[in-house]
Amino acid sequence: MANTALAGLETALRARKLDRTLTTALPPLERRDASALIATDVAALDACLRGGVPRGQLSEIVGRHSSGRTTLVLQTMAASTRRGEIAAFVDTFDRLDVASAVAAGIDLDRLLWVRGWGRASLPDEARRAESGAGPDGLINRALKALNLVLQAGGFACVVLDLADVPPAALTRIPFTTWLRVQRIIEGSDTACVLIAPQPLARSAGGLTLSLTGRARWTGDADRNRHLTGADLMVRVVSPRRRVDGEVSIAAFSNISH
DSSP states (O other), rough: HHHHHHHHHHHHHHHHGGGSGGGGGOOOOGGGOOOGOOOOOOHHHHHTTSSSSSTSSSEEEEESSSSSSSHHHHHHHHHHHTTTTTTTETTTTTTOOOHHHHHHOOOOEEEEEOOOGGGGOOHHHEEEEEEEOSSSHHHHHHHHHHHHHHHHHOOOOEEEOOTSSSSHHHHTOHHHHHHHHHHTTSSSSOEEEEESSSSOOOOOTTEEEEEEEEEEEEEESGOOEEEEEEEEEEEEEGGGGSOOOOEEEEESOOOOO
């Protein structure tokens, strides 16, 4: 009876083109070639990921503040632009540091930067509610921008930065939002990546990269200590343990959120 019910569910999902939500519909890992992946150009991580972040899928990079989330994303976008591809960064709270992007090697001529309202540019309290400039309003604007960018096509890597969104606001994002995102990018050459403080959403073929960071310092006195970089530990989680493992990265010379 259970097998009959499962078969009926799978048939209904395929009829509505929703079968990619089933992990059983994923192709064997060995059939995935390099063209179906976005390499990060971080050798140890790409080896763990068996080539990189999958195209046509929704993945996420999560961790606490200063865990290296944005640094890793900048490295990935830089690798993409070096290959002549176009990347997009939907910056919910307008926090992207352009100097860090340039230092990471991003070709700014190949980057679409969709800027949200930063704290300095928010209207005063009397206008904020009317304009929808609170956290929920900014998230909605960012999600609309993300959908427009994905529907336009032509991007190899599209990133949505939700790193500074309050946890309560994250829980108010309908789960159907991510199902719609996956429907847009399914079968495309676009890898969509979320930056978030905690696991939020990934598609059936996507990945979760969970980061923890440890700062590296030089000097032996408080006033003489200088931050020189960070050692990152990346834990990879994927559906049905297709790509799992941990990797330590000590190659970053700057820290971002």
